[in-house]
Amino acid sequence: MALDTVSHAASTPDQKMPWKELGLKVEEYKRIQEILKRRPTGAELAMYSVMWSEHCSYKSSKVHLKQFGEKAVKSDALLVGIGENAGVVDIGQNYAVTFKIESHNHPSFVEPYQGAATGVGGIVRDILTMGARPIAVMDPLRFGPADAPDTRRVLPGIVAGVGGYGNCLGLPNIGGEVVFDETYAGNPLVNALCVGVMKHEDIKLATAHGVGNLVVLFGAKTGGDGIGGVSVLASETFATGKAAKRPSVQVGDPFAEKVLIECSLEIFAADLVVGIQDLGGAGLSCATSELASAGSGGMAIQLEKVPLRDPSLSPEEILMSESQERMCAIIEPSKLDHFMRICRKWDVTATVIGQVTDGDHLHITFNGELIVDVPPRTVAHDGPVYERPMAKPDYFKTLKPAEVPLPTDPQEIKAAFLKLISSPNIADKSWVTDQYDRYVQGNSVLTQPEDSGMIRIDEKTNLGVAVSTDANARWSYLNPYDGVKLALLESCRNIATTGAKPLAVTNCLNFGSPEDPGVMWQFAETVRGLADICLEMGLPITGGNVSFYNQTGSVAILPTPVIGVLGVIQDVTKRTKSAFNADGLEIYQLGATDFNWSGSEWAYLHGQMGDSAPTPDVAGQVRLINLLLEGQSIFESAHDLSDGGFAAAITEAMLPRSIGATISSPPGYESLLLFVETPGRVLITIDPKNADVLNALVTKFDIPIFKLGTTGGDSLKVNEMTISLAELRTAHTETLPKLFG
Amino acid sequence: MRIGVVTFPGSLDDSSALRAVRLAGGTPVPLFHASDDLKEVQAVVLPGGFSYGDYLRCGAISRFAPIMSSIITAAEHGFPVLGICNGFQILCESHLLPGALTRNQNLHFVCTDQALTVENTNTPWTSEYSKGDRIVIPIKNGEGSFQASNETLAELEAEGRIVLRYAGKNPNGSKNDIAGISNAKGNVVGVMPHPEQAIESLTGPSTDGLKFFTSALHSLVGR
Numbered sequence: 001m002a003l004d005t006v007s008h009a010a011s012t013p014d015q016k017m018p019w020k021e022l023g024l025k026v027e028e029y030k031r032i033q034e035i036l037k038r039r040p041t042g043a044e045l046a047m048y049s050v051m052w053s054e055h056c057s058y059k060s061s062k063v064h065l066k067q068f069g070e071k072a073v074k075s076d077a078l079l080v081g082i083g084e085n086a087g088v089v090d091i092g093q094n095y096a097v098t099f100k101i102e103s104h105n106h107p108s109f110v111e112p113y114q115g116a117a118t119g120v121g122g123i124v125r126d127i128l129t130m131g132a133r134p135i136a137v138m139d140p141l142r143f144g145p146a147d148a149p150d151t152r153r154v155l156p157g158i159v160a161g162v163g164g165y166g167n168c169l170g171l172p173n174i175g176g177e178v179v180f181d182e183t184y185a186g187n188p189l190v191n192a193l194c195v196g197v198m199k200h201e202d203i204k205l206a207t208a209h210g211v212g213n214l215v216v217l218f219g220a221k222t223g224g225d226g227i228g229g230v231s232v233l234a235s236e237t238f239a240t241g242k243a244a245k246r247p248s249v250q251v252g253d254p255f256a257e258k259v260l261i262e263c264s265l266e267i268f269a270a271d272l273v274v275g276i277q278d279l280g281g282a283g284l285s286c287a288t289s290e291l292a293s294a295g296s297g298g299m300a301i302q303l304e305k306v307p308l309r310d311p312s313l314s315p316e317e318i319l320m321s322e323s324q325e326r327m328c329a330i331i332e333p334s335k336l337d338h339f340m341r342i343c344r345k346w347d348v349t350a351t352v353i354g355q356v357t358d359g360d361h362l363h364i365t366f367n368g369e370l371i372v373d374v375p376p377r378t379v380a381h382d383g384p385v386y387e388r389p390m391a392k393p394d395y396f397k398t399l400k401p402a403e404v405p406l407p408t409d410p411q412e413i414k415a416a417f418l419k420l421i422s423s424p425n426i427a428d429k430s431w432v433t434d435q436y437d438r439y440v441q442g443n444s445v446l447t448q449p450e451d452s453g454m455i456r457i458d459e460k461t462n463l464g465v466a467v468s469t470d471a472n473a474r475w476s477y478l479n480p481y482d483g484v485k486l487a488l489l490e491s492c493r494n495i496a497t498t499g500a501k502p503l504a505v506t507n508c509l510n511f512g513s514p515e516d517p518g519v520m521w522q523f524a525e526t527v528r529g530l531a532d533i534c535l536e537m538g539l540p541i542t543g544g545n546v547s548f549y550n551q552t553g554s555v556a557i558l559p560t561p562v563i564g565v566l567g568v569i570q571d572v573t574k575r576t577k578s579a580f581n582a583d584g585l586e587i588y589q590l591g592a593t594d595f596n597w598s599g600s601e602w603a604y605l606h607g608q609m610g611d612s613a614p615t616p617d618v619a620g621q622v623r624l625i626n627l628l629l630e631g632q633s634i635f636e637s638a639h640d641l642s643d644g645g646f647a648a649a650i651t652e653a654m655l656p657r658s659i660g661a662t663i664s665s666p667p668g669y670e671s672l673l674l675f676v677e678t679p680g681r682v683l684i685t686i687d688p689k690n691a692d693v694l695n696a697l698v699t700k701f702d703i704p705i706f707k708l709g710t711t712g713g714d715s716l717k718v719n720e721m722t723i724s725l726a727e728l729r730t731a732h733t734e735t736l737p738k739l740f741g
Numbered sequence: 742m743r744i745g746v747v748t749f750p751g752s753l754d755d756s757s758a759l760r761a762v763r764l765a766g767g768t769p770v771p772l773f774h775a776s777d778d779l780k781e782v783q784a785v786v787l788p789g790g791f792s793y794g795d796y797l798r799c800g801a802i803s804r805f806a807p808i809m810s811s812i813i814t815a816a817e818h819g820f821p822v823l824g825i826c827n828g829f830q831i832l833c834e835s836h837l838l839p840g841a842l843t844r845n846q847n848l849h850f851v852c853t854d855q856a857l858t859v860e861n862t863n864t865p866w867t868s869e870y871s872k873g874d875r876i877v878i879p880i881k882n883g884e885g886s887f888q889a890s891n892e893t894l895a896e897l898e899a900e901g902r903i904v905l906r907y908a909g910k911n912p913n914g915s916k917n918d919i920a921g922i923s924n925a926k927g928n929v930v931g932v933m934p935h936p937e938q939a940i941e942s943l944t945g946p947s948t949d950g951l952k953f954f955t956s957a958l959h960s961l962v963g964r
Contacts, residue, residue, distance in 0.1 A: 163850050167881070168791040171752030255794025259750050345775075347750065435850045437881045439938040439945065440789075442757035456944065459760075573943055741847075 003315070004042040006370045013039050022049035028384050035378045043371040045378050046316040050282035051690075054548055057383030060514035061546045062161050064524050067531040068541050073487045075540040077503055080203060085278065086196075087542020088203055090506045091568045093463055096200050098130045101140075101469065101508040101564045102195040106188040107249045112157025116190050117165035117252040119225075121324050123277035124169060126292075128261055129327070131268050132196025133203035135441065136455050137166050139176040139192055140469045140508075141432075141563045143186025146424035146739050149182070155189050156453040156740055159253075162192070168254035169261065172444045173436035174453025176469060177562075180424045181604075186552035191508045191562050195467055197457055198706035203266060207275040208330045209295035211358045215288070217345055218350035219260045219279075219326040223309035226250035226283070226322025229349040248458035256325040263346035264327060270342065272335045279326040285319045285379070287328040288354075288362060292376035295330075297360030299376065304367050305353045315366045364395065386514075393518030399478065402597035402610035406671035410721040413670050416602075417723060418731045420675060421651045425601055426644035427735035428655075445572045450653060451494040451640050456572045464572035466500035468565050473558035474599035479613035480525035484561045485533040486614065486679050489621045490642055491504060491565040492537065496628040497638040497682055498565030505534055507544040512556025515547045522559040523548075528560065536618050539565070553681045576632060578639035578649075579656035585636050586688050587661060589646070591624060591681035592704040593672065600677040601644050615677050620703070621680055627701040628682065634690040641681040647674040649683045649715065650733055658725055660713035670718055673708075685711060716722060742958045745782035747770040747812075747828075749803045753790035754825065759878030761937040765954035772857035774806035783961050784865065785812055787828025787941040789881075789935055797887055799842060799884050800830035809835060821865040821931045821957055826882050829921070829931030836963070838924055838931045839897070840889030845882070852881040854946040855934055857920055861901050864927040865960035875908055876949035877923040878934040880920075885933040887915040887922075897922055905932055 002008075009015075019029040024045075032040050034050050040048060053062060068082060068640045079096055080088035086100035104119025120137060127134045139162050144239045171194070208215070226249065267273060275295070277287045284306070292299040303315050313321065331339055336352070343350040357363070362379070364372035407413045415674055420426055429449065441564050445464060446454035447556040452468035469490040476483030492502040509526060512519040523546075534541050550557045567672060569575060597603045598610025628638065639649045667671045686694055715724045744767045746758040759769035770782050779785065779828050793802040803809065809831070814838055824832040833839040845851055859867060859874040870876075889897070894916055897903055905921035913933075921932030936950025 160849070166849055167883075168751070168753075168794060170790065253794070255751050255791060255796065258753075258791070258794075430893075434852050435851050439852070439935065440753050440757070441882060442754075442760055442938060442940070442944055444944055684748050 003366060003369055003371060006041055006373045009041045010038045010516065013099055014646045015039065017735065019045060019049065023053060024049050028052060028257065029385065036374065042316045043369050044374055046320045047285040047289065047313060047372065050285050050320055051379045052383040055339055056282050056286060058546055059384045060386050060548060061523065062385050063387050064527040067527055071531040071535045073534055073538055073540045078540045078542065079200065082541065082543050085129045085206055087504065088130060089542060089566065091463065091465060091503065093458060093461060094200050095197055095457055095463065096430040097195060097205060097465055097566065098127055098132045098198050098542050099193065099467060099506055099564065099566050100505050101191055102127055102545040103508050103510060104190045104192060105188065105510065105547055105550055107637040108158050109154065109188055111249040112154045113161040113164065114249050114251050115353040116158040116161030118250045118324055119190050119192045120162055120165040121252050121257050122280045123192045124171065125256065125280065125327065127196035128264055129204065129278045130196065131202045132198040133265055134171055134175045134194050134196045134261065135443065136195045137171045137193060138174055138453060138467060138469055140471065141176065142179045142181065142184045142189035142560065144180065145182055148185055150185060152740065156667055158188065158190055159432050165252055165254045167437045169258050170440045172438050172447065174438060174444055174447045174455065175467065176448065177431050178429050181473065181558060183555060183557045184232035187550045187557055189510050189550065189560060193467065193469060193564050195417050195455065195465065204268060204273060204276050206277040206291055207294040208291040208299055208356050210274055210332065211356055213274055213330050213332055213351050214336060215299065215301060215354035216329045216331055216339065216350055217306060217326060217353045218348055219306045220253060220256045220323055220328065221309040222318055222321050223323045224313060224317060224321065227317050227320050250324050252324050254647060259346045260327065262637050263343055263348045267339060270338060272333050272339050273329045273705045275330040277328050279328060281322060283319065283321045283323065284511055289376040289379040291328065291330060292362045293380045295356065299354060299362045300357045301354035301364045303364050305351055307349055307351055315371055318489060321481045333611065340692045388514050388520045389592050389629055390521040390524055392521050399609065399611040402603040402608045404597050404603050404606050404608065405721065408668055408670065412553050413721045414723055416671065417647050417674060419605065420602060420644055420647050421459040422731040422735050423601065423605055424735055426648045428733040429736065431736035432656065439569045445575055446498055446577065450578050451497045454498055454500065454569065454572060454575055462571045462573055464569045466495050466498050466567040466569060468494035469562055470494065471560050471562040472599065473560040474609060475613035476526065476559040476561060477596055478610065480522045480559050481529040481664045482616055484526045484529040484563065486617045487561060487563045488530065488533050488565065489616055490640065490679060492625055493640045493682065495567035496625040497566050497576060497640050500569035501629055502539060502565050502567045502625065504566045505539050505541045505563065506549065507561060509540065509544065510547045510550050510557060510560040510562065512551040516556065519556050526561050528558060533618065536672045537622065539682040574632060575636055576635045576638045578653055579637055580585055580637050580653050580659040580685060580711045581657060583659060584710040585685040586691065587663065587708045587710060588684050589681055589706045590684060593676055593678045593681065595672065596678065597676060602675040617680060624680060624703055627697050627703055631694065631697045634686050634693050636685045636687060639679050639683045641683055642677065645675050645677045646683065651728055653683065654716060654725060655729055658714065659711050660725055661709055661711050661714045662713065662717045663709035665719055667719065674718065742767045742961050743770050743782045744957060745770045745785040746784065747772045747774060747787050747808055748794035749806060751790050751792040751794055754788040754935060757913045757937040758786045758788040758825065761940045764940050764954065765951060765958055767954065767958050771809055772944050773805065774808050774905045775951040777807040777811045778911055779811050780825045781816065784957050785861055787824040787831050789826030789828060791845060792847050793825055798834065799827060800834040803831045804834040813837060816929050819926060819928045824865050824931040824955065825931055825937060826862055832929060832931045837929045838922055839893045840887055843883050843886045843888050844884050845886055850883040851912055852879065853912065853933055855912060855954055857934060858906045858908045861923060862907055864904060864923050864930050865957050866930045866953050867904055869956040878936055878950050879946060880912060880934045882933060886913040887919040889916060900925065914926045
């Protein structure tokens, strides 16, 4: 086929172009013609179609996301904000930390192992691109019912993919979530978070400036994998009867990424780059147009110089390929030799593919013929913006209060307790997390199942960071505005229970189709809630990711905003763990319990959703967090009460060191105490000698406190009920191995 | 005392091994696979990781690295070498140690705090332990199942060359519960568990791994 050059396009205005097949709407195609004042070439069309896809352009979410700017928290800690590859925060001692979470949901359904693996690979490159050494990953995952046949296909593949890639990169996996719900059948969620650290002066940005500077592509060669992955996979609902989309999923090579990390860090240390961008979704189309538009705009690329794995690729395919493990750097010509020397040391292929030019157009030639001539900003940033119709969904009209059985007989309470802690959502997740390396790099202070993951940053000063991810999709379903607030507050509590101070927020907003007004309403309410709670808490949002079209047919997933909070701890040796560490400690609950069963696991096990999310008490939560931080030195253990309530929390606190507990409850209220999930509560233990200090703290911060019992023994006793730790261990740990082998 | 740690492309626990040498009181010396220069180290650690991605048999490519020819020659003359995880696999591929590490019985990567029994304290890497010590050190690998012919196993057992054995449940199907072995002279030791990740109670399940490194330092003093 003859090359579709710019001059050819200008002389053949009526040639039919496959804009529809590439996922563009008719009005979007018209806009491209208006921008270019002619029809686009095939290569230009490829670039616009991937860059204007929902995944890259945020066209449905933009109008809402701008609240994050309007309500932005003025924070001295924020060094790089939303818009770069990842936000960067100051944690003191001249260290800067960058962290971000992204989705790789659709590819992971089609090809679980590779989809999940490349999800990890992509977020790690985003972190690396900022100039940081990646130091940890976390993976919040959501699946259909644990016993559904497709979950048995999807879950083992996704877990192996997360582990296979992350383990090979040498990144400790320090936390995450595994949640099961019917709405994720046919649309699992694979969110991947990465944290990286650097010194302030080492921060790198994605920009191309300096006329005459060189554009260098380095890393893996370009192949045919992932072509159209962005426009086809991430932006369209799965439907039956369509052609297989398997070739659109990228294939990962973690070894290539590992050497790319070491090579890039050595290049950064030698200060050899002006700007840098990784190649992820939309590949070269994205990297060149984003780098150019962040600079003065001018760039010339000679596309035939791109090293190929598959020599038959067309220029359009080279531009759209999402082959993994590639980076694009802008470097001064005088530094090229040094740059190439480092790449040779690590056996990394590096090729000069273009130059920064004056002017404001991105020119791409193929064997000397001009095939792209566009203002890069129109590709990277001026995509369509939609104000999608919104309407509160009809399901609100049919919500009913949860009516759950509340056993009072000791034998019935025991049966209920065992049923809850062995349910797939509450059961021990070691089957998953034991497939991840949590030790590598030797700085993992806390890892799953602790409330947050914690990493030592400096061996001399013991400075560290903690990261937690949380979502409660059922509460978001019942009230998306309050639901996301509750998720953020929970994440902050999970940071504070370990002794770290919440510092910054990232997010991954997983929703159904934006073309459904009900989903769009859920999304808008979530964004409004997140912007408000961050302002109320004084926490900056450093970046985020939106994943739409998570639905099967007309059934959308539960709205699932996953919130990641980063905290800082001055001395990691002072951290608090969630497990009981001695006999004879006093057990307390901080925070009050109420009677709302909506969205709880106990209600879910009885097929009920309930009718209303709890109302967040933000001021009270701030006081609770401050209490946890001020009182840290007296807590022998601290554990947030969340999914599965007190029953789940005390099980997780007792089993690691096999230390039982004796709990007394007001008679008749055992089920409420054990199973309800009222947010904003923490289970703590202290040495009895510190009781006065604790009482002074709760008075100072005005936090309700309940003394529940003492640690010790080899069983859990609650009033007349007794469960041996052996029985508990079996119930809690056998569920996942039985299901997944 | 200078102890070298080799970085191959894809090594992951090299930084932890260097830290372990330092915390044990030695001078850690980074070595690079592409050079045959041992930089006057008195012992060497081949760290864990996925050298060359483990795309071919684990360790099969790394054994041909220039640094390995120096190490193999030195090892034949009694130079102390410790291979951890991927390092153990490289030692088997180099024929400094017998047998092979194959995929775990359950086919999964397994990361867990593993109970072990120290069986042989007559090596420069285990001299500070007592025979029969129960220790807990993390394992983290996908291909940790030790396999060898019956003759080789009998020879290893008869000569007391089993260095570490899994205690309790065998995590990967290793023959004779073998977690680590030595060569006939005892100077070359390969272990699947990661002693360099059990050095500090802050970051590891125990400090039981430290004696691998203090043993080496003390045996070197005596040489």
